[in-house]
Amino acid sequence: MTENPIAPPDHPLPQPSEAAVQTRAGYVAIIGKPNVGKSTLLNTILGTKLSIVTPKPQTTRKRVVGIYTDERMQILFLDTPGILEPRYELHRAMMGYVHDSLKDADLIVLVVDVTQHTDPDSALTPDVAEALQRLRKPTIVAFNKIDLLSNTAEVLPLIERYAAAGLFQEFVPLSALKHANVDELLRTIERYLPVSPFLYDPGLLSTQPERFFVAELIREHIFLLYRHEVPYSTEVQIVEFKERQRGKWYIAADIIVERESQKLILIGSGGQRLKMLGQRARRAIEAYLGVPVYLELFVKVRGRWRNNKTMLHSFGY
């Protein structure tokens, strides 16, 4: 084992009278390459589907805040887009969320896919490795997808290699999908979390508005329903969000694509594909909001929006 420069803070055992009040709270950035299971891990910890998940890489594009609270601690998780080498302005904005989250975090969870990232170089890009080195924050490696190993002992050589990199303090093999060993990750996080009162109401699940998650659910179903470049060329903007005391809530969203040909694919012959998308997204939104919803979708073409900073800004990037 290499030297461990960032040891967990010393906590004297709390006196019985203090035990009830000594809570911990802080920010934990969840980072890692695309598709490693960052959003799945967040959802498993929260016990609910908050952050969208698909089998395709680059599903998450913005920062998603998820709040975990139990009797002893409150963790503000920052789920981030997958680490990549930017090819578009959109990618640069996505990497901006990763770097901002690293700065804001008290500690970091690096998620790796044990079937892909058998050494630390493959789990990071040079800029993120440099940021970890510079920031020197406690960093836990979550070795995810151990359910795909024929023998869990196969993770041991990986742990050795990651430990040798000298960038990480803790190593937790787990399966976010199968809920295996996720409690161990929470216990490990707790040891590094600052002593602090809770930062938010314990009942709060996120600091982001419902309309953000509604747009995400529509995007999730675009990722699930369409293939090739369509999901990657698509953005969703909520244009109307009307809550109603009685009757259905009214939600209207623009689906923005880069080319006319993508618009045709989205709509499908006779509008069948768009109708299917609308039905699936509506059901997901109703499950999330717990109310009946009338959802209207409009497809619009905005050429090269992924490389247009002004447009990206207007889309909230």
Ligand SMILES: Nc1nc2c(ncn2[C@@H]2O[C@H](COP(=O)(O)OP(=O)(O)OP(=O)(O)O)[C@@H](O)[C@H]2O)c(=O)[nH]1
């Ligand atoms: N077998 C297995 N699959 C998993 C596990 N965790 C996540 N997955 C799958 O991996 C795929 C990607 O999961 P996500 O949670 O969207 O991954 P992500 O890291 O958030 O991906 P991006 O947002 O694209 O960066 C999905 O198909 C998940 O079901 C796991 O523990 N085991």
Ligand SMILES: [Mg+2]
């Ligand atoms: Mg994700």
